[in-house]
Amino acid sequence: MKPKKIDPPELKQKISDTWRELINDLGHQNVDVDILQELTEDLRNKTEVLETFRKYLPCSPLAPTNNFWHRYFTPQKELNKRYRLSHQPLWSWIIRNEPSKTLEIGFGKGFNLLMFLKLNPDCDYFCFDLFDGSFLFWYFEKRLYRKILEKVKAIDSVHLFKGDTRKTLPKWVDKLPSMDLILIDGGHSYEVCKNDWICSKRLMSSKTTVWFHDYSYSQEVDRVVDEIDEDVFSKKVIRPKIGPYFVKVEKK
Numbered sequence: 001m002k003p004k005k006i007d008p009p010e011l012k013q014k015i016s017d018t019w020r021e022l023i024n025d026l027g028h029q030n031v032d033v034d035i036l037q038e039l040t041e042d043l044r045n046k047t048e049v050l051e052t053f054r055k056y057l058p059c060s061p062l063a064p065t066n067n068f069w070h071r072y073f074t075p076q077k078e079l080n081k082r083y084r085l086s087h088q089p090l091w092s093w094i095i096r097n098e099p100s101k102t103l104e105i106g107f108g109k110g111f112n113l114l115m116f117l118k119l120n121p122d123c124d125y126f127c128f129d130l131f132d133g134s135f136l137f138w139y140f141e142k143r144l145y146r147k148i149l150e151k152v153k154a155i156d157s158v159h160l161f162k163g164d165t166r167k168t169l170p171k172w173v174d175k176l177p178s179m180d181l182i183l184i185d186g187g188h189s190y191e192v193c194k195n196d197w198i199c200s201k202r203l204m205s206s207k208t209t210v211w212f213h214d215y216s217y218s219q220e221v222d223r224v225v226d227e228i229d230e231d232v233f234s235k236k237v238i239r240p241k242i243g244p245y246f247v248k249v250e251k252k
């Protein structure tokens with residue numbers, strides 16, 4: 001599997017401008033201040049320590065963001081930057097290819113959908129997730145999550161399917177149209193990821209591109225990707241500037 005070529009600078013610029021606009025829309029940049037104000041009781045005595053760490057803790061670009069202490073002390077702006085850089089190849093692909101039907105398995109905080117709405121607003125977006133917010137880390141993330149869900153639920157081209165994909169995907173797959181883009185980034189166990197791939201295959205045409213996230217990061221995802229039949233599908237590893245790899249899969 002070969003790495004992909006580097007994006008041209010104008011594409012990178014477009015992504016970082018769109019990201020900045022999105023973050024501004026959500027008021028996300030003020031989150032540091034909000035946390036310190038809203039978690040007052042709990043953090044009153046820790047504020048000074050927190051602020052010192054927020055400013056001075058060196059953030060390794062390779063440190064996992066789901067590590068409690070790293071998340072606790074990493075400034076929100078740094079997390080935003082890391083997220084943007086780690087998803088840049090996917091968003092560049094969206095700008096170049098303008099998919100008209102997309103399936104995302106694993107909503108996360110909904111940032112891919114928000115980027116879609118800005119970069120490719122005519123796209124029909126289908127998403128399967130537990131939508132229980134259980135993976136959210138901080139109060140501010142829960143607030144942001146609710147705000148995003150509220151914002152997108154009203155949009156006609158957005159179709160959200162709640163529940164475990166081991167049940168929901170097999171139930172819905174025959175009723176869905178074939179997709180231009182599928183992002184597999186839901187449950188990372190072998191069983192869930194394998195189910196997501198098996199169902200995704202049924203939504204692929206000769207023009208569909210499937211992106212797996214977290215290759216090289218989750219051994220169970222690696223196993224699903226490594227088992228994909230290379231006689232039938234081509235696979236290409238995509239390495240973002242930081243964070244886990246993507247793998248792009250297409251029919252040969």
Ligand SMILES: C[S@@+](CC[C@H](N)C(=O)[O-])C[C@H]1O[C@@H](n2cnc3c(N)ncnc32)[C@H](O)[C@@H]1O
Nearest residue numbers: 106107108129130131163164165185186187192
């Ligand atoms: C890593 S996050 C997705 C991140 C998102 N795709 C992004 O790029 O920002 C994983 C998501 O998978 C969802 N998830 C985990 N196990 C699942 C399952 N069995 N069925 C449906 N969704 C699941 C979680 O609720 C979470 O939203």
